[in-house]
Amino acid sequence: MSDIDKATVAKIARLSRIKIEEDRLEGLAGELSNIMGWIEQLNEVDTDNITPMASPVDTKLRWRADEVSDGDKRDAVLINAPQGEYGFFAVPKVIE
Amino acid sequence: MxxxxxxxxxxxxxxxxxxxxxxxxxxxxxxxxxxxxxxxxxxxxxxxxxxxxxxxxxxxxxxxxxxxxxxxxxxxxxxxxxxxxxxxxxxxxxxxxxxxxxxxxxxxxxxxxxxxxxxxxxxxxxxxxxxxxxxxxxxxxxxxxxxxxxxxxxxxxxxxxxxxxxxxxxxxxxxxxxxxxxxxxxxxxxxxxxxxxxxxxxxxxxxxxxxxxxxxxxxxxxxxxxxxxxxxxxxxxxxxxxxxxxxxxxxxxxxxxxxxxxxxxxxxxxxxxxxxxxxxxxxxxxxxxxxxxxxxxxxRESLPELPDAKHHRFVSDFGISDYNAGVLVAEKESSDFFEELIAALVDASGKKASAVAAKAANWVMGDLFGALNKAGKTLSDCPVSPAQGAELLGLIEDGTISGRTAKDVFEIMFETGDSAEKIVEEKGLKQVSDTGAIEKIIDDLLVANPAQVQQYRDGKVKMIGFFVGQVMKATGGQANPAIVNQLLKPKLDG
Structure with a gap:
């Protein structure tokens, strides 16, 4: 389980749209396997009947009232876009 | 299947x-x-x-x-x-x-x-x-x-x-x-x-x-x-x-x-x-x-009556058919319109909902939906309100106009948005239910058509249709057909 091979690294990279050169896959597979192995030590702890902790702080989710309090800031939204046209983000064509 | x-x-x-x-x-x-x-x-x-x-x-x-x-x-x-x-x-x-x-x-x-x-x-x-x-x-x-x-x-x-x-x-x-x-x-x-x-x-x-x-x-x-x-x-x-x-x-x-x-x-x-x-x-x-x-x-408290419950109520309380109830509850606008119509009709006619609902359902699904479809409209921009619809149906209920006349009145209502009573009054469409007036017409007809009277009395009972037709003609189609039949038969029978 903790063994991550080159193909898995390539697949995760593809899913995350991170470009990784072929010659780096081997090294990353080793590093990621080590990390997974380290995390898997946690499996040695018996967690049966223990509710997963959602937050280390004892607090509840804050609910917001249904009011329009934001938006109308198109320039700010688009400012980091590599390309914007007619108020849209313009990206290389993605078509089904 | x-x-x-x-x-x-x-x-x-x-x-x-x-x-x-x-x-x-x-x-x-x-x-x-x-x-x-x-x-x-x-x-x-x-x-x-x-x-x-x-x-x-x-x-x-x-x-x-x-x-x-x-x-x-x-x-x-x-x-x-x-x-x-x-x-x-x-x-x-x-x-x-x-x-x-x-x-x-x-x-x-x-x-x-x-x-x-x-x-x-x-x-x-x-x-x-x-x-x-x-x-x-x-x-x-x-x-x-x-x-x-x-x-x-x-x-x-x-x-x-x-x-x-x-x-x-x-x-x-x-x-x-x-x-x-x-x-x-x-x-x-x-x-x-x-x-x-x-x-x-x-x-x-x-x-x-x-x-x-x-x-x-x-x-x-x-x-x-x-x-x-x-x-x-x-x-x-x-x-x-x-x-x-x-x-x-x-x-x-x-x-x-x-x-x-x-x-x-x-x-x-x-x-x-x-x-x-x-x-x-x-x-x-x-x-x-x-x-x-x-x-x-x-x-839960905030939920309205749900479609299935409304469907059952329309069938059990109003006595309308399962099919009609299904059509009326499918859209909230239709069921709201229908319920307002029934409430107004009960108010106006003094009759029970179950006595008027079946006809009202037929009117909504036939005349009203038909006219809306033809005009490319929906109930949300319908020119006839439930109250106006109830007024029209009320005029049929109390015998003021016949079902046939109601269709003409509805067409005018749909076009102009006028009330049914106003249209009936202005166009003189009131059904003649005055027995005295109808009796007078019948008497005149019997005198004017002795041959047909004889044929009827010789057993050709279908001739009653001829006389009904003549009475309707004489009244411009406004005689109440039920009253005409009721008066005509004893007079023909002698």
């Missing part, structure tokens, strides 16, 4: 499950304060949360939780007082976060039921597996520029309910009825406007086929079908495609497909295939959603 697809050798059944995405009716988005209204200029209803700028924190809209709970209650479903938001990871240009905030392991609503009423008079319960809350993505436009796709994030972050059925449907008809019934319920309770043309409701359709009695086949998911008619068509076409492949000795690949109504085909969406590895994990920005029984009770 079982829906069967005939292959060249075997008969096949189809198994259908639906995931309906319904936009939650709310002013602001699920996790930001940006507006949700339809049709705004691109990217004007986007907060920095929706645009996934670094460091932005989502905060949940209480109304979306309430509407999710109300929807669950309307489907008789189990409500989960503890639910968790997860990140569903995939890459697409209109998903700036790189993940959708959704609910995976712990949805807000568990199992419920939707009852569909089929054409053959039978009904069937379709089980709902779960409802969870999630964010909508932005909108991509591929046809505005030759090399670019334009992205509008106005929809990004709008709250959706994903309502997941079990694979309980066995025909295109059942799937269509399920979507229709769900839409009716959502519109009654106001948790979604059900507007499929604007994308407020759309369905992912899971279809598989099998030979009768065999285990479930491999399914394909047809994405984003946006009308009830297309749901039916997509199932027919996809089931046929799968049967043909199986009979040719091939096998079905589990995949995501797109329905093309113009070409009448479904085709593979290759780009979505590897995206099935969603790598869900709990969203660290959001704590679990928790509420108590009081919150659920208040949500």
């Amino acid at each position: 079982t829906y069967i697809i005939q292959g060249t050798r075997d008969d096949f059944e189809v198994v259908i499950g639906l995931e309906v995405h319904a936009q939650v009716t709310s002013k602001a988005k699920l996790f930001s304060g940006a507006a949700t209204a339809f049709g705004a200029e691109p990217n004007t209803q986007v907060s920095l949360v929706d645009a996934a700028m670094p460091g932005m924190l989502p905060t949940i809209n209480a109304e979306c939780i309430r509407q999710g709970v109300r929807t669950g209650l309307a489907l008789g479903a189990e409500i989960n007082k503890f639910s968790v938001f997860d990140r569903k990871n995939y890459f697409y240009a209109d998903l700036p976060q790189g993940y959708q905030i959704s609910q995976f392991k712990h949805p807000i609503v568990g199992e419920g039921t939707i009852t569909i009423n089929k054409k053959d008079g039978t009904s069937k319960d379709i089980d709902v597996e779960r409802i969870h809350l999630e964010q909508d993505a932005g909108k991509s436009m591929h046809d505005q520029h030759p090399q670019m796709t334009y992205v509008d994030l106005n929809r990004s972050g709008v709250a959706l309910m994903e309502i997941v059925s079990k694979p309980d449907m066995a025909s295109p008809e059942e799937a269509g009825l399920y979507v229709g019934k769900l839409r009716t319920i959502l519109r009654y309770i106001g948790s979604c406007d059900g507007n499929m043309e604007q994308g407020s409701m759309r369905a992912d359709v899971n279809v598989s086929v099998r030979r009768a009695g065999e285990p479930l086949g491999t399914r394909c998911e047809i994405k984003n079908v946006n009308s009830i008619r297309f749901v039916r068509q997509a199932i027919e076409i996809e089931a046929r495609r799968q049967v043909d492949i199986i009979e040719d000795g091939g096998h079905i690949d589990q995949e995501t497909r797109l329905f093309d109504p113009v070409k009448g085909e479904t085709r593979s969406m290759r780009s979505k295939e590897e995206a099935h590895d969603y790598r869900y994990f709990p969203d660290p920005d959001l704590l679990p959603v928790e509420f108590d029984d009081d919150f659920i009770a208040a949500a």
